[in-house]
Structure formats: C-alpha cells, structure tokens
Amino acid sequence: MRDFARSESPAVQAQLDRLGLLSVPDGRLGLDTIRALLDRLGNPHRRLPPVFHVAGTNGKGSTCAFLRAMLEAEGYRVHVTTSPHLVRYNERIRVAGTLISDERLADLLAEVLDVGEDLNPSFFEVTIAAAFLEFARVAADACVVEVGLGGRFDATNVLEPDVLAACGIAALGVDHERFLLAPEDGVPTLPIARIAFEKAGIAKPGVPMVTLEDSHLPEAEQVIRDVAESVGAPLHMVRSFGKGSITPDASGYPEPGLGGAHQERNAALANGMLRAQARLAISEEAIRTGIETARWPARMQRLGAGPLTALVADRDVWLDGGHNSSAGLAIADAFSGPLHLVLGMLDNKDPRSLLDALGDRIRSLAVVPIPGHAAHGVEAFGMDAKRADDVVDALSALPADGHPVLIAGSLYLAGEVLRLNDELPD
Incomplete structure (x- = not known):
C-alpha cells in the first residue's frame, strides 16, 4: 500500500508528489537499492553519531520515544527517524531534537530524489536516505532509528557496526504476513519464529543485542539467540520493570509517562539498550526522567x-x-x-x-x-x-x-x- 503524505508547504508537497509516484517492483527484496542510493550521496550512514537501532512488531516506536527522552534528559542532542508519520511527513525526521523544517525538508528530498531517479527507490528508501544524509550533516550526540518493516531487508539495516551503539527487539507478533512470511529456503517455517528471524536480522558483529526476557514465545526467543550467536552479537536479556533484574531497585522506577502497562516493558528495553552499550554515558537520573517524560502520540x-x-x-x-x-x-x-x-x-x-x-x-x-x-x-x-x-x-x-x-x-x-x-x- 502506498504511504500517502500531504503538506501545506508547496515546496514540500512538490517533492511528496514525486515520492508518491514511486513503487516497489513486486518481489524485490534486499538492500542493493538503498546501498546504491546512499553511495551516490557519499555514504552518510557511515558518518552518524552512535545509533540505537530498534526492531519489533509492537512497541518499537515507544521504545524509541523512551530512548530519546532518556538521552535528552542526559543533555545529549538526538537525531530520530521513525515511521509512519501521523499528520505531517516531517515527523519522520527529527534533527537534534526538532522536527525538520519545511524549507530544509523540501531541499533534502529534492536532493535525494534527483540523485536516485534512475534507481527506482521506494518511498521508505528515499525517506531513510534523506534522514541519514541530514543526520550526517548536523552535529548531534546520538541517533535513534526505528526499523520500518521487518529488519533483515529493511532499508535501515544498512547501518554498520562502527556506528551502532546497540540494537533492540521489542515485542513480537504476526503482522505484515505478505512480506515477512513470504516463502524462502533456509529460514524458520513457524510464523512467530520467522518473524523473530526477520527482526533479529538487524544484529551486527560486536554490537549489543537487547531484548526482553520472558516476553517472547520460546520458539521466537530461541531464534533470537541463534541469530545473535551466529553473527557474534552479545545478547542481553533484560526483564521488565517490577521484576527486579535490570538494577537492584528496578521495581522502584517511576510510572512511565506513556499509558498502558506494556509501556513498562518498552521503557525497560530502552533502559537495557542504554546500559548494554559503552558509547555514551547515561545516569540513573536521566533514565528515571526519561521514563516519566517520554511522549509518543497515538499510543494510549x-x-x-x-x-x-x-x-x-x-x-x-x-x-x-x-x-x-x-x-x-x-x-x-x-x-x-x-x-x-x-x-x-x-x-x-x-x-x-x-x-x-x-x-x-x-x-x-x-x-x-x-x-x-x-x-x-x-x-x-x-x-x-x-x-x-x-x-x-x-x-x-x-x-x-x-x-x-x-x-x-x-x-x-x-x-x-x-x-x-x-x-x-x-
């Protein structure tokens, strides 16, 4: 399904109209197109500040919100790219804490679309290329990147170990079956195990992989363990707040600013990702403040x-x-x-x-x-x-x-x- 976008800015709308004409040939999988596009742009994905990469079926956007809030509470400047947008396309690209301006967005999309016109990139590939290009140009301390669909073949999965601080997998469920359960040799056949395989595809050698203990079905958890081991990603299994394993006083963390008991799990995943990495210092006070102040629209x-x-x-x-x-x-x-x-x-x-x-x-x-x-x-x-x-x-x-x-x-x-x-x- 085409991802519609509208803007009140004529300059932005002109580029969104170009985006709307893009299509993905049926059956095209892989990262060749996004890599070719990024190469023409000077490979900005290799010049990013430390990146926190989050996959999952449910909760990955909320986890990104907690990560951003925790990092900003520490005083860091944070780039964020998430999807989909709810009202304005600008929501997909947050630059050093602020949604990208219409003027900058129009120029950025035009640059990416012009460079990659003959590659026939998808809507999402252009979006990710634009986000990474801007993130490489504007100084910041960290990046938070949400996977769009799946993980293994998602456009964000061009990220390499040198820029990654930690990868995380939020809650899993069966969704987007047409794409994520397409027949393929050498992959798990049980649906939830296949979903786990696709999400765990973001694992990278030497980069901490974090997920929640007792949050996945045994078949899915085993796949995550197998993938992490096969690529050499240190696996960190953390527990949700109130179960007492992340820190001795984990049950004493404040109630999340996002509504719903499930947000304790997403906050715990964000906390676990920050504690598993060694690229940026993070204080207990910043963790607690981020839990309370995180905001993510349209999630309870x-x-x-x-x-x-x-x-x-x-x-x-x-x-x-x-x-x-x-x-x-x-x-x-x-x-x-x-x-x-x-x-x-x-x-x-x-x-x-x-x-x-x-x-x-x-x-x-x-x-x-x-x-x-x-x-x-x-x-x-x-x-x-x-x-x-x-x-x-x-x-x-x-x-x-x-x-x-x-x-x-x-x-x-x-x-x-x-x-x-x-x-x-x-």
Whole structure:
C-alpha cells in the first residue's frame, strides 16, 4: 500500500508528489537499492553519531520515544527517524531534537530524489536516505532509528557496526504476513519464529543485542539467540520493570509517562539498550526522567481539549494506533471497565484483533472509513457494529452514559483524529 503524505508547504508537497509516484517492483527484496542510493550521496550512514537501532512488531516506536527522552534528559542532542508519520511527513525526521523544517525538508528530498531517479527507490528508501544524509550533516550526540518493516531487508539495516551503539527487539507478533512470511529456503517455517528471524536480522558483529526476557514465545526467543550467536552479537536479556533484574531497585522506577502497562516493558528495553552499550554515558537520573517524560502520540494517548473532544465533553477520549492481536491485548490491559469503541482498520488487517481482546467491555462499536486508504467495511465486525461516516459522526451518536471512548485500529486513522482535534505531533 502506498504511504500517502500531504503538506501545506508547496515546496514540500512538490517533492511528496514525486515520492508518491514511486513503487516497489513486486518481489524485490534486499538492500542493493538503498546501498546504491546512499553511495551516490557519499555514504552518510557511515558518518552518524552512535545509533540505537530498534526492531519489533509492537512497541518499537515507544521504545524509541523512551530512548530519546532518556538521552535528552542526559543533555545529549538526538537525531530520530521513525515511521509512519501521523499528520505531517516531517515527523519522520527529527534533527537534534526538532522536527525538520519545511524549507530544509523540501531541499533534502529534492536532493535525494534527483540523485536516485534512475534507481527506482521506494518511498521508505528515499525517506531513510534523506534522514541519514541530514543526520550526517548536523552535529548531534546520538541517533535513534526505528526499523520500518521487518529488519533483515529493511532499508535501515544498512547501518554498520562502527556506528551502532546497540540494537533492540521489542515485542513480537504476526503482522505484515505478505512480506515477512513470504516463502524462502533456509529460514524458520513457524510464523512467530520467522518473524523473530526477520527482526533479529538487524544484529551486527560486536554490537549489543537487547531484548526482553520472558516476553517472547520460546520458539521466537530461541531464534533470537541463534541469530545473535551466529553473527557474534552479545545478547542481553533484560526483564521488565517490577521484576527486579535490570538494577537492584528496578521495581522502584517511576510510572512511565506513556499509558498502558506494556509501556513498562518498552521503557525497560530502552533502559537495557542504554546500559548494554559503552558509547555514551547515561545516569540513573536521566533514565528515571526519561521514563516519566517520554511522549509518543497515538499510543494510549488521552486526547486534549479540541474540536473532536468537545463533541463528547462528558468523557475521556483515548487514541491508539494498535491494529493486531498483540496490540489488542496491550490495549485491553489498559482498560478495566466499559468503553465505546470507534474503529477503523485497513482491509489487510485482522478485524477481530481488537474486538476479541476487549470482549464484553465494548458498549458500542462504530466502524469508520480511513481517508485515503482501503479499509474494512462494517460487515467485517459483526452484527453489533454500526457504520459511521467519519469520527465526528461516530462521536456525535454516542449515548450520554459517561463511558470513555477508544478510537483505534490504524495509525492512519490516528493521524486523521489528531488533525481533526488540532493536536499536531511536534
């Protein structure tokens, strides 16, 4: 599916229009194209400050948010590239703590697109090349890089041991099956083991590989161990906060600033990555501050005052981009009582992934389209589901019972919600 992007800046939009024309030939896998593109740009990925590289099915973006918050609490200047964007393409490239400006973004994308025009790079390959090029040009102390899809063949996996401080693997689940479970000789056949194999593909010789103990199925954990051993990556298995193995007082860490019990695991992974590496000093105080101050939009985010929440001023409105069964379980863990669910899901996702997890806590279910994307219709969600024209329609139709509202099912929908509520990620 093409990753749509829009900008109010005419200069940026002109480059985004060029990006939108790019396509990936069916069946093309590998890093040859991104490497060729980076080579023409002078191989900026070899001139980055220490990089923290994060893969996973769920939680990798939140882990990146914790890493950034912890490093910035120490006083470091931090570059960050994450995906997807929610409202503005600029969100994908944070330069020394600040989202890239429209003026700089327009010039940067034009430079990369011009250089690689004959290579037919993908949307994501151009994005990563642009991010690495800017990160190599602007002074900073660290980089935080989120894997886009999988790991082994992801465009970010051009990163080499000389620039890597640590690699991390967040929670695993079965997602993006068409790409990550494609038949191939010499790889695990069990789906969750194959997912682990793809994610662990970011392991590099001599670079600490960090993941969470007791967080993966045994088959997946064994694959991670095997891959780390085969490439010579020191493996660090850390426990979530409250289980007492990261530091003697691990259970005394503050509650994460990000909502949901699962965020303790993501904060622990970020902590483990920082403690496993030797490139940058990090203090206990910075770790604690980062846990409390990390912010990551559309991950169990309580919406603030705005045009959307004004429609249901008698209740809390929560937003989460979760769209698979693992995310459903994490969301369900965050809600103990009844709620109203506003749901929009891409048509290549399992429509039951959130419903089964939330069970009888759902008091009403409104299904909405996702602007610009092919989404499941109301018939995919059972007899109790009602169709709404959009999120405004869904919220306006809620009964006045005071139960909270959860809007979920897609990060693309989450971006539309943030735009409508005037809460642009910064």
